[in-house]
Amino acid sequence: MSYVITQTCCNDASCVAVCPVNCIHPSPDEPEFATAEMLHIDPKTCIDCGACADACPVEAILPDDKLDPSQMRFAEINAAWYEDHPAPEGWKPLVPTPAPPRDRGTLRVAIVGAGPAACYAAQELLERSEVEVEMFDRLPTPFGLVRAGVAPDHPGTKAVTESFEWSFRREEFALHLATEVGRDITHAELLEHHHAVIYATGASSDRRLGVAGEDLPGSHAATEFVAWYNGHPDYADRTFDLSGERAVIVGNGNVALDVARILTMDVDELARTDIADHALTALRKSNIREVVLLGRRGPAQAAYSNPEFLALGDLTGVDVVVDDADLELDPVSARAVEEDAATALRVRLASEYAGRPVRPGHRRIVFRYLAAPSELLGDDHVTGVR
Ligand code: SF4
Ligand code: SF4
Structure with missing residues (x-):
């Protein structure tokens, strides 16, 4: 038996670091990671420990004997990736980023936006000591595109918000909803109270086609x-x-x-x-x-x-x-x-x-x-x- 990565994989690589035999690829340090549609488990190396399934925020990883008929094809897709990309020998642990020096005091960061990019940024920052994060979003609810972009028939993908709860519960984190930068608070005010501001607001405008009739009623972005x-x-x-x-x-x-x-x-x-x-x-x-x-x-x-x-x-x-x-x-x-x-x-x-x-x-x-x-x-x- 081996574990298999399926349709909902969102490439966040949470599974890579917990695999004891380094059989999930491409990993973030490999060039293919930038363009990969999903990660893959090498069925020949996987030892069935299940650690990756516990780490996956979107329930994309299943043992191969629990795949339903619509997921069976993913066993083949996972294995096929290793035909072109032989798994590297041995386990090479990822090198952790060095922690910033503690003697510099608390780093205060404002994050504008509360979608997944903002939440991942907050998580990365809060995993380090001496960091405080304040998050601002103009909407009355957090999670941006997870709520407004992920299709409703993909509830597994929406489950990624559970992985953000750790940040949201920390004392060093504050969330300000219904607060718009430029209306309720200015960029200059953010800089008065924070050492850095991260804008994680995404691209909300549409790309035009540039063809006649594009603005007719019945044509929508x-x-x-x-x-x-x-x-x-x-x-x-x-x-x-x-x-x-x-x-x-x-x-x-x-x-x-x-x-x-x-x-x-x-x-x-x-x-x-x-x-x-x-x-x-x-x-x-x-x-x-x-x-x-x-x-x-x-x-x-x-x-x-x-x-x-x-x-x-x-x-x-x-x-x-x-x-x-x-x-x-x-x-x-x-x-x-x-x-x-x-x-x-x-x-x-x-x-x-x-x-x-x-x-x-x-x-x-x-x-x-x-x-x-x-x-x-x-x-x-x-x-x-x-
Ligand atoms: S089940 Fe264990 S060995 Fe197999 S891919 Fe997941 S973490 Fe690695
Ligand atoms: S943890 Fe899940 S979503 Fe993230 S890369 Fe691994 S399989 Fe994909």
Whole structure:
């Protein structure tokens, strides 16, 4: 038996330091860590101690005999990574960062934002002695994108907030909610009381497509739609016209996959999540039967991660549709498939979807590759995409 890392892995590497045989990779000191979609356990080296599963904040690690059918594929994905990246010999402990000298007094740090980046920053600081942290967020609730960005059907990912409780309970930590920098307190005031200010507020504006028709009613940024179904107070009053049968999503990263799932999933399944009530009411009346995702690049370069792409295939009542013709690879893509296991898996999954039947009565998530919009059509609202 060995343990297996599954879909919800968020690459925080909490498991790496506790593994007694160094069989979880890539670790933060390895170059592949920067681009890895998830970490992997080497099944040949794992000794089944379970320490990594206890350390994982999002319950992504399971023994291989406890995987449900939708997770079985991850045993193969974990093992396949080691075909290209042989596990290093022996256990090399991570070298801890030296503690700052104690004779300098207390370091006071303000963190603006209370999302995951802010919380991880606070945790890193508070693990050192003589540090005090004050955290500020303009919203009345903490955890930023964990609340307003993570899809409601991914509760395992949301469990990461439990790992922040340690910081939030410390005497050296204070949290100021509903406090906006620039309105309730200024940057200069923060600097009067702190030695350093960390801005962990994220990027809240959208990137424009730059095509005609982009501002027509019926064209929305994913940020807006995601924040709406997650109950973000700034977006709760938005309305979305779901009366048509087909929605088009420009882009095929993991957020695009989230939106596609929310638009096609069985609403009764969504009702068992923490999706906002107003979104559930609107989705119950939705007529959307097909969601088309446009990706500028081919299936070898698609922006989604393999675990999320794989999980789409398990949605009840939904078919994932890929056109065989899109799977003809150009020489550069073909070489990437030969050289990189993750790229090979990405193309293999697309080809598996291409071979599946499209069942009558099922809703559909359709992937179109090498396709970008040149214009949104319509006079007073979007009626089509060229
Ligand atoms: S079960 Fe133990 S040996 Fe196996 S990966 Fe987890 S920590 Fe390492
Ligand atoms: S602790 Fe869990 S989420 Fe973090 S890297 Fe390991 S498996 Fe992924």
